[in-house]
Amino acid sequence: MNPQPLALPSADWSAWLADNVGERLQSASDTLKQLKDGTSRDTATVLGRWNDADIALRGAESAAGLFVEVHPESDVRTLAEELVQQIDRSKTDRNLDRALYDVVAATDPAGLNEVALRMREHVLRDFRRSGVDRDEKTRTRLREISERLTVLDQDFGRAIRDDVRSVRLSAAQLDGLPADFIAAHPPAEDGLVTVTTDYPDYRPFRVYARDADARRSLTIEFENRGWPANDAVLHEMFDLRDEKARLLGYDSWPDYDADVKMIGTGNAIAEFIERISTAADAAGRRDVDALLARRREDDPADTIDRSETGYYMELIRREQFDVDATEVRRYFDFTRVRTGLLEVTGRLFGLEYRPVDVPRWHEDVTAYDVYADGERRGRIYLDLHPRPGKYKHAAQFDLVGGITDRLLPEGVLVCNFPRGLMEHQDVVTLFHEFGHLIHHVLGGRQEWARFSGVATEWDFVEAPSQMLEEWAWDADILGSFAIDETGTRIPADLVERMRAAKDFGKGITIKTQVGYAAVSYLLHRDRPADHTAAVMQAMERYGMIPGLPGTHFQASFGHLAGYTSAYYTYLWSLVIAKDLFSAFDADDLFDPTVAHRYRDRILAPGGSRDAADLVADFLGRPSGFDAFRAWLDTAPVASAGRSAP
Template sequence: MSPEPLVLPSDAWPDWLTAHVLGRLQTVGETLRRLRDGATRDTLEVLSVWNDADIALRGADSAAGLFAEVHPDPEVRELAEKLLQDIDRVRTDRNLDRALFDIVAATDPAGLDAITLRMREQVLRDFRRSGVDRDDRVRDRLREISERLTVLEQEFGRTIRDDVRTVRLMPAELGGLPDDFVAAHPPAADGLVTVTTDYPDYLPFRTFARDADARRRLTVEFDSRGWPANDGVLHEMLDLRDEKARLLGFDSWPDYDAAVKMIGSGPAIAEFIDRISAAADTAGRRDLDVLLERRRTDEPAATTVDRSEIGYYTELIRREQYDVDAREVRRYFDFPRVRAGLLEVTGRLFGLEYRQVDVPSWHADVTAYDVFAEGERRGRIYLDLHPREGKYKHAAQFDLVGGITGRLLPEGVLVCNFSRGLMEHQHVVTLFHEFGHLIHHVLGGRQDWARFSGVATEWDFVEAPSQLLEEWAWDAKILGTFAVDETGTPIPADLVARMRAAKDFGKGINVLTQIAYTAVSYLLHRDRPADHTAAVSDAMSRYGLIADLPETHFQSSFGHLAGYTSAYYTYMWSLVIAKDLFSAFDPEDLFDSAVAHRYRDRILVPGGSRDAADSVTDFLGRPFTFDAFATWLNAVR
């Protein structure tokens, strides 16, 4: 019998969340005490008891982590953050418990199947990476560092989430914006219009607003979110991570962090940065020449394109040279139809059925669906897709329940900040991208071991399946199934062809911008400079081609520094793999069930039960290479 989904409350959220989390932490404590009871157990029994504690710990962490970011009640968010600190304390104590380590280390690996052996090896690896084999003084300091980092990372993210900035503009300064945007931003009593740094305002404004000064003002506010509050927080975070790495015998935090990723070492990140930077240089400079030429028709003396100008001039070039007007394209992407189309496309692709369910959730905007395959319920998903006060500001998939075969149904939540009406196509692409994580969580959620359930691969692979799914948001036949205008007319295939050609313009600059962000992530952790703003400006100018704006502090709102730490390279590393994965599909028939189901079963379903490189080799029939990425990067339409 299939397990039942988690039942969320209709009200009394603080009571429910407290009981849910503390009950699971109590289970963790009781389970680990049982493991220490001196009873004779074979290897499988020891690992099974450990797994029981892992399941409970993950259940507590997933719920608290989600509701700290999305619950509309600030008291619940604050409660969730405090519970996360309790969870981290329990996890840290467990991983520094020498008696538990000795029990697991004493087990005999002989005769274990490959997945169980992997489980045992990774548990022992995590113990050592936590410092369990260090002396008491070092373990005590590592515990202090872990607890403090949890608080700092929460503070860093909370500051970004809560720092919604605004600019007040004359109505004329909205010139160039789509009619529905202007209608949604009427003047106040003083005659001024308020535009915020939230994505549904910021992205259209930086793309369409003709007023250069207004674009610049909003961009300065956007790139200064979190400043100055996050400056000291970031310094302390970087210092503590470095101290932790050195206490554990590593030369730097990037070395410690990369040791359990596909890339393998800190210096390999620097090598990857240089390789991608060199590969994208020609394409990037070609893009920049076109941008500068177009900008000089407005400002003949211009010598640069800065962050407030890149979106606007890229859009102008796509409109003038490729006959693609994003304002016109928006007509075909009404949010409710896009959401329905996403479910139809991914259901057909992966052999899934989504059945909407009327169940309690944390906000009226949230929709829930049970996911079925071959008539059997395989998971539940929640879609929380519109902005609101106090909510996570970006786009991400969050776990709610990690799936365990026969015990727990995988449940995930998609958290985004899209318009309720017409969407820019780039937002449609983002929706497909993030839904790729959600599908990975559900399809990879049939595991015996909690640590392998869902999106549990090496961290620098997790973006590849999502980047792959973006391709389906660019296919004319697929878009034609749900992208229709107000008359019901599907988006024309020739328009999609022009959109694809226009998309290729700017990819060199985009890759170099991502590499600049990667360098920021890596170098701040490796070098820990005294002046973050100067170091960021240097990295952005060295690796990117788009000029920074003076008096901005990008790092203070770079939320990935809390989550991805020094590993922002993940996005480009995963893109290299994603382009290679896509080479196995027939671009003329992206619904080919044979290849789609092979991808599903060999990449998504295994979750973290084997190395990502092995899953890719299994799917492609060979190890992944750089070739498909290089071909894509250098192609000119």
């Protein structure tokens, strides 16, 4: 068979979305009703029909979920939110349907292949985790909780997405910013310049602006996005998750959530947080001491806060490692970076990206068909610049889940990069997020919808993306596309200095991530009355850099919705990513033997096997902590004639 990509509309997106989702919901409903009609069916038929319904539901969910976040028309976003609620109700009804459960449970697993058996076990597990085996009163309450959590999740995300804040500054307060930033921010008639909390403004401003008061003002606005609206949302969200977990027999939401992840239990999350925190203590303290010492050269101080870390990290990298980010960024023109990303990943994984002229939801979006060995393997959309009403962070969204011989995998990269010159950290982020997109496409040749694409345990999904970041730090690779406006390629010695400078700050970066992990875990476990106080305490204990007074970071911590209590997964995955990367030759990152083995054993299986088994298959051994520890313990080495922090 030759499956074709999903045909998007050129106009009337509301009608298309309503029809597309409506047809899929009806198809799923009809298929599930057939399973309950009393007809005797063999195991293969029952599982096949369940899969058909799953394909329909996941297709509806992907389309509606994407356009909530990216469509430029507010009425389409509103419709998409309503459709997401319908879809979630359908999924909840399915998973609480005792008659459906009895049909699947009655199937005979004998004779099923390994993946089909895994699929059957996961379906039955999902039924039980939804509460299908509870009494009618409990099932009714679980349904109410599920529906309410869907609405709260949308309210939380919308409050962040729509809350673009700004500060108004004198032109002099832009001192230190790159010339292209200043040119893009001309003074208004009153002589003041507006700088917003959107990433293309916020990230360079907190790194380059010399005016400490201006940096602090913008940081406070950034960390107050979603406040106060999201305070009540989070309280109700955490309470309902806890109630759901307890109704299902768990001690807490983290225990419920971790039960189907690699980590296993809520207590194991706490233990992992402590382990990583302890491992990073020395490196984190070294970094904080260096930042504070440098700050004291400008202003006597006992502490350093979140508005100052980016600025002083940049100063130290410039002064002690001879890396000036304003010099670095001139080599990273957005268009060249995008082209380079496709060339690098195409060479690494044996892929070809062919641009396609198809309907898109916004003119900024570019589309490509992905080919391997002359065969179309999927379609990707790149939506990489900010606009009003759009998702504010960086993420990969599914559009279509791939099914062997039936559906091509289609995914969307949603980011908020500037249109001109990029920070190198933005380049790293682009490689990271593209890792998810490639995983979705290459893992999208599965028989079963639930195993298609990025369908591993959730605390593994970041590992392939974190590993792909390494390709954004290689001198030869960067030299292939990092070219300034004069045609000069980024010098190899500059990249080597960048790599050396990267070792400075990793301690504080890991400690900050530990702080975020603790916040997501503790807010769910303890459900404190004062979220802000709890966040401040957690960040002071684990993150080393205290929060700014008067800020409410949790109100815009989007991962509290999607990742719930499991932000630890970024660190858990990073440990695995460092181990995966150890299999590559640092002097030949394109070695096809290793790259293709990685592609075929880590990415291509999707979720058809446990992540631990995928890793062991690739490495030839279970994953360990040694590679991460070695990376973390590597001290920064300053440039010749300069002192390391």
